[in-house]
Amino acid sequence: MVEAWYMDEAADDPRLPHRAEPARPVGLEQLRRLGVLYWKLDADKYENDPELEKIRKERNYSWVDIITISKDKLPNYEEKIKMFFEEHLHLDEEIRYILDGSGYFDVRDQEDRWIRISMEKGDMITLPAGIYHRFTLDEKLKAQDSERMCEGRKVAPLLAPASLPEGGRDQVLKSLLGETACLAGE
Numbered sequence: 001m002v003e004a005w006y007m008d009e010a011a012d013d014p015r016l017p018h019r020a021e022p023a024r025p026v027g028l029e030q031l032r033r034l035g036v037l038y039w040k041l042d043a044d045k046y047e048n049d050p051e052l053e054k055i056r057k058e059r060n061y062s063w064v065d066i067i068t069i070s071k072d073k074l075p076n077y078e079e080k081i082k083m084f085f086e087e088h089l090h091l092d093e094e095i096r097y098i099l100d101g102s103g104y105f106d107v108r109d110q111e112d113r114w115i116r117i118s119m120e121k122g123d124m125i126t127l128p129a130g131i132y133h134r135f136t137l138d139e140k141l142k143a144q145d146s147e148r149m150c151e152g153r154k155v156a157p158l159l160a161p162a163s164l165p166e167g168g169r170d171q172v173l174k175s176l177l178g179e180t181a182c183l184a185g186e
Helices: 028-033 043-048 050-058 077-084 168-177
Strands: 003-006 037-040 063-069 094-098 102-108 114-120 123-127 133-137 143-150
Touching (some): 028 037, 063 077, 094 102, 094 114
Antiparallel strands (some): 003 114, 037 123, 063 143, 102 114, 102 133
16 A cells, blocks of 8 residues: 655655654545545556556546666666656646556645655556646665556646745646636645
Protein backbone atom coordinates (compact mmCIF):
# COMPACT_ATOMS: atom_id res chain seq x y z
CA MET A 1 0.00 0.00 0.00
CA VAL A 2 1.25 3.47 -0.82
CA GLU A 3 2.51 5.65 2.01
CA ALA A 4 2.13 9.45 2.15
CA TRP A 5 2.97 12.16 4.69
CA TYR A 6 3.34 15.90 5.17
CA MET A 7 6.88 17.04 4.46
CA ASP A 8 9.25 19.00 6.65
CA GLU A 9 10.61 22.36 5.47
CA ALA A 10 14.23 21.21 5.04
CA ALA A 11 15.86 22.21 1.78
CA ASP A 12 18.57 19.54 1.73
CA ASP A 13 18.73 16.45 -0.51
CA PRO A 14 15.24 15.94 -2.04
CA ARG A 15 15.86 12.16 -2.23
CA LEU A 16 15.53 11.93 1.57
CA PRO A 17 12.07 11.15 3.04
CA HIS A 18 11.58 14.64 4.57
CA ARG A 19 8.93 13.54 7.08
CA ALA A 20 7.49 16.34 9.21
CA GLU A 21 8.12 16.04 12.96
CA PRO A 22 5.95 15.09 14.63
CA ALA A 23 4.88 12.63 11.95
CA ARG A 24 1.78 13.65 9.98
CA PRO A 25 0.69 10.71 7.81
CA VAL A 26 -1.75 11.22 4.94
CA GLY A 27 -4.27 8.50 4.08
CA LEU A 28 -5.82 7.51 0.77
CA GLU A 29 -9.07 9.33 1.61
CA GLN A 30 -7.24 12.63 2.10
CA LEU A 31 -5.42 12.08 -1.21
CA ARG A 32 -8.78 11.33 -2.89
CA ARG A 33 -10.16 14.65 -1.61
CA LEU A 34 -7.27 16.33 -3.44
CA GLY A 35 -8.19 14.39 -6.58
CA VAL A 36 -5.21 12.01 -6.32
CA LEU A 37 -6.30 8.41 -7.02
CA TYR A 38 -4.28 5.27 -6.29
CA TRP A 39 -4.14 1.67 -7.56
CA LYS A 40 -1.80 -1.22 -6.73
CA LEU A 41 -1.20 -3.27 -9.90
CA ASP A 42 1.02 -6.16 -10.97
CA ALA A 43 3.84 -4.34 -12.79
CA ASP A 44 5.30 -7.63 -14.07
CA LYS A 45 2.30 -8.09 -16.36
CA TYR A 46 1.57 -4.46 -17.30
CA GLU A 47 1.57 -5.25 -21.03
CA ASN A 48 -1.35 -7.69 -20.65
CA ASP A 49 -2.94 -6.67 -17.33
CA PRO A 50 -6.75 -6.78 -17.57
CA GLU A 51 -7.09 -4.47 -14.53
CA LEU A 52 -4.83 -1.85 -16.14
CA GLU A 53 -6.69 -2.22 -19.43
CA LYS A 54 -10.00 -1.66 -17.59
CA ILE A 55 -8.63 1.54 -15.98
CA ARG A 56 -7.34 2.76 -19.37
CA LYS A 57 -10.72 2.16 -20.98
CA GLU A 58 -12.80 3.70 -18.14
CA ARG A 59 -10.62 6.82 -17.99
CA ASN A 60 -9.99 7.14 -21.77
CA TYR A 61 -6.21 6.83 -21.55
CA SER A 62 -4.80 6.26 -25.00
CA TRP A 63 -1.21 7.49 -24.95
CA VAL A 64 1.65 5.71 -23.18
CA ASP A 65 5.21 6.88 -22.61
CA ILE A 66 7.73 4.69 -20.80
CA ILE A 67 10.82 6.29 -19.33
CA THR A 68 13.68 4.67 -17.44
CA ILE A 69 15.13 7.06 -14.89
CA SER A 70 18.68 5.96 -14.13
CA LYS A 71 22.12 7.42 -14.88
CA ASP A 72 22.94 4.77 -17.47
CA LYS A 73 19.59 4.94 -19.32
CA LEU A 74 18.38 8.57 -19.26
CA PRO A 75 20.25 11.08 -21.45
CA ASN A 76 21.10 14.30 -19.56
CA TYR A 77 20.25 12.52 -16.31
CA GLU A 78 21.25 15.29 -13.86
CA GLU A 79 19.42 17.96 -15.88
CA LYS A 80 16.28 15.81 -16.18
CA ILE A 81 16.23 15.00 -12.44
CA LYS A 82 16.35 18.74 -11.65
CA MET A 83 13.58 19.38 -14.19
CA PHE A 84 11.33 16.65 -12.74
CA PHE A 85 11.71 18.23 -9.28
CA GLU A 86 10.62 21.70 -10.44
CA GLU A 87 7.13 22.44 -9.17
CA HIS A 88 4.66 22.41 -12.06
CA LEU A 89 1.11 21.54 -13.06
CA HIS A 90 -0.67 20.18 -16.11
CA LEU A 91 -3.94 21.23 -17.69
CA ASP A 92 -4.90 17.56 -18.05
CA GLU A 93 -4.90 14.65 -15.62
CA GLU A 94 -1.50 13.01 -15.25
CA ILE A 95 -0.97 9.30 -14.62
CA ARG A 96 2.14 7.71 -13.18
CA TYR A 97 2.71 3.96 -12.95
CA ILE A 98 5.97 2.68 -11.46
CA LEU A 99 7.02 -0.46 -13.32
CA ASP A 100 10.28 -0.89 -11.41
CA GLY A 101 12.26 1.04 -8.82
CA SER A 102 10.87 3.74 -6.55
CA GLY A 103 10.58 7.47 -6.04
CA TYR A 104 8.54 10.28 -4.53
CA PHE A 105 5.72 12.36 -5.98
CA ASP A 106 5.06 15.52 -4.02
CA VAL A 107 1.68 17.26 -4.33
CA ARG A 108 0.36 20.43 -2.74
CA ASP A 109 -2.75 20.33 -0.57
CA GLN A 110 -5.41 23.09 -0.47
CA GLU A 111 -3.23 25.16 1.90
CA ASP A 112 -0.16 24.78 -0.39
CA ARG A 113 1.62 22.39 1.99
CA TRP A 114 3.66 19.59 0.43
CA ILE A 115 2.51 15.99 0.78
CA ARG A 116 5.08 13.35 -0.19
CA ILE A 117 3.80 10.13 -1.80
CA SER A 118 6.28 7.25 -1.70
CA MET A 119 5.82 5.02 -4.72
CA GLU A 120 7.35 1.71 -5.68
CA LYS A 121 6.92 -1.03 -8.23
CA GLY A 122 3.23 -1.60 -9.01
CA ASP A 123 1.96 1.72 -7.61
CA MET A 124 -0.13 3.87 -9.96
CA ILE A 125 -1.56 7.30 -9.22
CA THR A 126 -3.49 9.89 -11.14
CA LEU A 127 -2.95 13.56 -10.42
CA PRO A 128 -5.85 15.87 -11.31
CA ALA A 129 -5.46 18.74 -13.74
CA GLY A 130 -4.22 21.82 -11.96
CA ILE A 131 -2.49 20.24 -8.96
CA TYR A 132 1.04 21.47 -8.34
CA HIS A 133 3.44 18.54 -8.11
CA ARG A 134 7.00 17.36 -8.65
CA PHE A 135 8.94 14.09 -8.75
CA THR A 136 12.26 12.89 -7.41
CA LEU A 137 13.98 9.57 -7.04
CA ASP A 138 14.47 8.25 -3.53
CA GLU A 139 17.83 7.18 -2.10
CA LYS A 140 17.82 4.03 -4.26
CA LEU A 141 18.41 6.34 -7.28
CA LYS A 142 16.37 4.32 -9.76
CA ALA A 143 12.80 4.38 -11.00
CA GLN A 144 12.85 2.27 -14.11
CA ASP A 145 10.08 2.28 -16.62
CA SER A 146 7.78 4.80 -15.04
CA GLU A 147 4.74 4.72 -17.26
CA ARG A 148 2.82 7.84 -18.10
CA MET A 149 -0.59 7.50 -19.68
CA CYS A 150 -2.39 10.56 -20.94
CA GLU A 151 -5.65 11.34 -22.67
CA GLY A 152 -4.46 11.11 -26.25
CA ARG A 153 -1.87 13.87 -26.30
CA LYS A 154 1.38 14.84 -24.68
CA VAL A 155 0.99 18.04 -22.67
CA ALA A 156 3.92 20.19 -21.55
CA PRO A 157 4.06 21.06 -17.85
CA LEU A 158 3.42 24.62 -16.70
CA LEU A 159 6.00 25.69 -14.16
CA ALA A 160 4.83 27.31 -10.95
CA PRO A 161 5.39 31.07 -10.94
CA ALA A 162 8.20 32.31 -8.69
CA SER A 163 5.64 34.35 -6.77
CA LEU A 164 1.91 33.81 -6.88
CA PRO A 165 -0.43 36.71 -7.62
CA GLU A 166 -3.09 37.81 -5.16
CA GLY A 167 -5.55 34.92 -4.92
CA GLY A 168 -2.65 32.45 -5.04
CA ARG A 169 -2.76 29.07 -6.70
CA ASP A 170 -6.51 29.15 -7.38
CA GLN A 171 -6.20 32.45 -9.26
CA VAL A 172 -3.44 31.04 -11.48
CA LEU A 173 -5.46 27.89 -12.21
CA LYS A 174 -8.67 29.76 -12.99
CA SER A 175 -6.79 31.99 -15.42
CA LEU A 176 -5.42 28.88 -17.17
CA LEU A 177 -8.46 26.61 -16.97
CA GLY A 178 -11.25 29.20 -17.08
CA GLU A 179 -13.27 30.91 -14.38
CA THR A 180 -15.69 28.01 -13.97
CA ALA A 181 -12.97 25.37 -13.61
CA CYS A 182 -13.42 22.78 -10.89
CA LEU A 183 -10.14 22.83 -9.03
CA ALA A 184 -8.49 19.87 -7.31
CA GLY A 185 -10.07 19.39 -3.91
CA GLU A 186 -13.23 21.41 -4.68
